[in-house]
Amino acid sequence: MTKVDDTGPSYPDLSGFDLPADKLAQIKAMQEAEKRSLMARKAELEECECREGMFPNPIASRRSLFAGAAAAVAAGALPVIARADAPPGAIEFDVPDDSTKVQGRLTNDDGGYGSRSQFEDEVRWRFPTATKESSWTMTPLAAGMGIITPSGLHFERHHGGIPTINPANHTLTVHGMCKTPKKYTMADLKRFPSESRVHFIECSGNGLTEFLKPNLKTVQGTHGLTSTSEWTGVPLSTILAEVGVEPGAAWILAEGADAAVMTRSVPIDKAWSDAMLVYGQNGEAIRPEQGYPLRLLLPGFEGNTHIKWLRRLEISDKPFMTREETSKYTDVVKDGKARQFTFMMEAKSVVTFPSGEMKLPGPGFYEITGIAWSGRGRIKDVEVTTDGGKTWHYASMQGPILPIAHTRFRFPWMWDGNPALIASRCIDETGYMQPTIAQINEVRGVNGSAKYGSIYHLNGIMAWAVAADGTVTNAAHQV
Numbered sequence: 090m091t092k093v094d095d096t097g098p099s100y101p102d103l104s105g106f107d108l109p110a111d112k113l114a115q116i117k118a119m120q121e122a123e124k125r126s127l128m129a130r131k132a133e134l135e136e137c138e139c140r141e142g143m144f145p146n147p148i149a150s151r152r153s154l155f156a157g158a159a160a161a162v163a164a165g166a167l168p169v170i171a172r173a174d175a176p177p178g179a180i181e182f183d184v185p186d187d188s189t190k191v192q193g194r195l196t197n198d199d200g201g202y203g204s205r206s207q208f209e210d211e212v213r214w215r216f217p218t219a220t221k222e223s224s225w226t227m228t229p230l231a232a233g234m235g236i237i238t239p240s241g242l243h244f245e246r247h248h249g250g251i252p253t254i255n256p257a258n259h260t261l262t263v264h265g266m267c268k269t270p271k272k273y274t275m276a277d278l279k280r281f282p283s284e285s286r287v288h289f290i291e292c293s294g295n296g297l298t299e300f301l302k303p304n305l306k307t308v309q310g311t312h313g314l315t316s317t318s319e320w321t322g323v324p325l326s327t328i329l330a331e332v333g334v335e336p337g338a339a340w341i342l343a344e345g346a347d348a349a350v351m352t353r354s355v356p357i358d359k360a361w362s363d364a365m366l367v368y369g370q371n372g373e374a375i376r377p378e379q380g381y382p383l384r385l386l387l388p389g390f391e392g393n394t395h396i397k398w399l400r401r402l403e404i405s406d407k408p409f410m411t412r413e414e415t416s417k418y419t420d421v422v423k424d425g426k427a428r429q430f431t432f433m434m435e436a437k438s439v440v441t442f443p444s445g446e447m448k449l450p451g452p453g454f455y456e457i458t459g460i461a462w463s464g465r466g467r468i469k470d471v472e473v474t475t476d477g478g479k480t481w482h483y484a485s486m487q488g489p490i491l492p493i494a495h496t497r498f499r500f501p502w503m504w505d506g507n508p509a510l511i512a513s514r515c516i517d518e519t520g521y522m523q524p525t526i527a528q529i530n531e532v533r534g535v536n537g538s539a540k541y542g543s544i545y546h547l548n549g550i551m552a553w554a555v556a557a558d559g560t561v562t563n564a565a566h567q568v
């Protein structure tokens with residue numbers, strides 16, 4: 090292993106911002122997590138021939154070294170041997186010099202459930218909290234294609250670890266202000282007519298490191314707490330009709346079966362409109378870390394409210410004032426008052442290519458691309474600037490353009506080799522336009538200042554600076 094430069098990338102010192110110790114520690118931990126992942130990548134690059142080019146891939150290059158070994162056995166009928174050191178989700182196989190001269194792997198020898206290529210190594214990385222039970226991971230958005238996040242790369246947020254639940258024993262109790270309280274098994278729930286919808290889920294803490302100044306290096310670090318899946322399940326309204334909600338009911342408590350017994354209060358209007366009880370994700374059972382066997386889906390609401398491992402719904406005439414809606418997930422604004430129940434994830438967009446830590450090999454044509462989303466509905470337009478906001482141009486949007494889902498945008502760009510400042514901004518179908526970070530701080534107060542300022546709901550415009558040598562860096566606040 091090549092020795093790594095211990096110092097690594099440098100991050101801004103935020104001690105001058107009068108941050109409370111816990112917020113400063115949180116941001117420092119985020120910096121550390123990203124730094125570790127970047128330095129591991131750097132070490133891999135240093136020991137391979139693949140440093141140049143737009144998408145240097147040490148995994149692909151290093152693994153081609155096995156070709157010689159494979160060729161030695163190519164003439165015979167020896168089975169290829171799976172190696173242990175493949176990236177997560179992959180299996181390591183020998184690589185033949187010429188794949189047309191040797192039989193390939195045996196059909197269904199994977200046991201009937203496939204794995205990704207050994208040359209693909211994108212993974213979530215974890216925020217280094219004190220314990221691994223209460224932590225979160227970020228989706229690698231820079232490598233994303235289209236609008237769907239692979240289930241295994243969907244960001245996570247856990248407060249008491251990932252429970253192991255046998256669906257045969259799992260039930261959902263619905264009670265409180267209703268005529269007929271009921272307890273449903275998973276089999277019961279699957280008998281109701283189902284629906285499938287594509288929606289993003291975004292943690293309201295997505296971007297919390299970026300309120301004050303450009304901070305994390307990569308789009309995975311600055312924006313990786315959002316992911317989009319196709320979700321399948323039962324409209325919650327179906328179940329509410331079944332139990333007979335009583336007049337005066339206004340809120341529902343949703344409770345998870347994890348060790349944290351995560352609870353949030355949900356307005357009953359949301360429950361009646363588009364809320365779902367989901368058991369499917371991207372065409373198969375929902376992943377354990379996403380709430381297996383049952384999750385509450387509240388399209389457009391902050392991620393914390395989409396209660397995973399859902400076991401209980403209690404109907405009431407008032408909110409329940411749980412920990413997660415009093416001491417956490419509230420927003421202290423400029424005048425010292427706190428906003429509570431700030432559910433909506435407003436319109437937001439980000440350029441994912443080019444983005445931080447990439448290097449453009451030279452002047453010429455590039456396709457700028459990224460994603461835009463809004464908790465209020467469809468994205469109507471996305472604009473892109475390459476001159477730091479002096480001029481904006483409409484990007485083309487790739488279909489399908491679905492409500493409350495990531496929407497892929499593209500913009501052709503001829504780079505002349507001069508320093509450039511790239512950013513995107515979007516407008517949703519309600520007419521809401523993505524603001525600048527400065528505009529957000531002006532209204533809410535600066536995040537993390539010792540007095541006031543939210544760490545949640547940063548949906549401001551994100552910028553990336555392209556230097557003359559092609560290196561791309563975080564330029565938040567510059568547009």
Ligand code: CO
Pocket residue numbers: 293391418419430431432433545546
């Ligand atoms: Co909120």
